[in-house]
Amino acid sequence: MPTPIESVLSQSQRDSLEILxxxxxIIELDAGKEEKVEFLDEVSLQPKQKKFFLARLQDILEGTQYVFKPDAVHLKEKCQQLVAERHNLNVISRQIATDFADRHRNQMAEGVFVVAVVRFLASANEWKKLILLVKMDKSASFSYSRKVEGGRKIAVMTDNPNALSETKSSIQxxxxxxxxSYFAWDVxxxxxxxxxRLTDYFKGFLGVTERQQDAELTRATHFAVKKWARGxxxxxxxxxxxxxGYIGRxxxxxxxxxxxxxxxFINAVVKDEDPARKQAMSGQLREALAAAGVAGQQFTPRPGSLRPAECKQHYLTSEGVTITFEGDKEAVGLKTETLPDGRERITIETRKLTLKN
Known part of the structure; x- marks a missing residue:
């Protein structure tokens, strides 16, 4: 069996995404303020709506990586059924939506619960499938029509209480x-x-736990940047x-x-006044982070997980002078430049210089 891929989807894989x-x-609230689900039999998507949901899928691919708990099989089994029994989309999606709504103990915002099967081109002639689950909040909106009466232009406003916003903020x-099972992560x-993080009930609904802890991701990020920058x-x-400079930032x-x-993070690390060069280098760094399984993850950095020696950077001159520092070299008053004759000039500004034994 092939080794699971550590990263999220590459750009070429993202570009190949298709909705199958x-x-x-529809998640509504009845008069008793109890959540309920109104089941639909079919949803007809226009090209613009397909583009919107594929764009939201792109956003979700920037989420934190999780794996299914060994004893939590409900959603895992349902997702496997969605792939194996595509003709049962209605039945299985209703079960998933109901479970999601039932787990919400407090009042839930009205909206829709999306279930979709998508595919991407993992490699030449090899398609892999993903399941997309989205809770979207409903947002009331107004539309208007125009008419002319007695030579006067009049706008007639119409309330649309069931509108779905085409913005990222509508994704709850x-x-x-x-x-x-193509990737090392499940979800x-x-x-x-x-x-x-995830709310407790959403995490319980998914039946997952974090694949990697914050400290592990912090270390993976640090070493991925080191390897990329030095190459x-x-x-x-x-x-x-x-x-x-890149490592320090x-x-x-x-x-x-x-x-x-x-x-x-990439924008903070890659500083460049040349837009084309910055875009190219940013893409290279993103690929390096993706290869390390970091790109797209959201976590709380734990800089304390890095040993002091791992954070130190060293310059060594041909004359035997060693300069040791930590973090952004400009922030510690250190500048380097290459002279026309190929020599290097190092400038250090400091409030105080102390001779150490």
Whole structure:
């Protein structure tokens, strides 16, 4: 059996995503404030709506990685059935939606619960399937029509209480389930209310536990950036930049942020005034993080999980001078530049210089 893939989907795999089966059921509140589900038999998606849900799937692929608990088989079995018994989409999706609604002890916002089967091209002529689950909140909206009476233009407003917003904020909870055991993770999940964590009832509904702990992800991020930065071609990076700059900014991000967000992290690490070069390097770093199983994950950085020696960076001159520092070199007053004759100039600004024995 092939070794499960550590990362989330690559860009080419994302571009190949297709919706195979799609339905949603309506979550409403009755007069007694009890949750209930109104089941639908079919949902007809127009091209614009397909594009919207595929875009939301792209967003969900940035969720935290989870694995199914060994004793929690309900949802896992249902997802396997969705793939094996596509003709039973209505029956199985109703069971999943009902279980989701029943687990919510407090009042739930009205909306829809989406169940979809999608596929992506894992490699040449090899398609793999994913299950997409999304709880979308309903948001009332207004539409208008125009008419002319007595030479006057009049707008007539109409209330649409069952509108679904085409914005990311309408996604309350979401999960992507690996139906083919292609990846090392079973579930990618996102919870708008408690990100990067999941509410207890949503976690119970999924039957999952975190695949990796925060400390492990912090270390994986640190070493992925180190490996990537030290392998860069010096001629391909901005003047005055080097591996130490990228590594240091990565360390500072992990120290200064409560939540790791992939795009935000990459933007903090890759500093470049050349847009094309920045885009290329950002893409390279994203691939390095994906290979390490970090890209797309949301977690709380634990910089204390890194040993002091692992955070230290060292410059050694040909004259035998060693410079040791931690974090962003500019933040500690250190600058380097290459002179026209190929020599290196190092500048250090400090409030005080102390001679150590």
């Amino acid at each position: 089966d799609f339905i949603f059921h 909870k979401s999960a992507v389930i690996d139906a083919d 990618l999940a996102y919870d708008r209310k408690t990100k990067p 860069l071609d010096k001629d391909a990076i901005p003047p005055g930049e080097d591996a130490a 990565a360390q500072n991000y992990l120290k200064d942020h409560d939540t790791f967000e992939t795009d935000e």
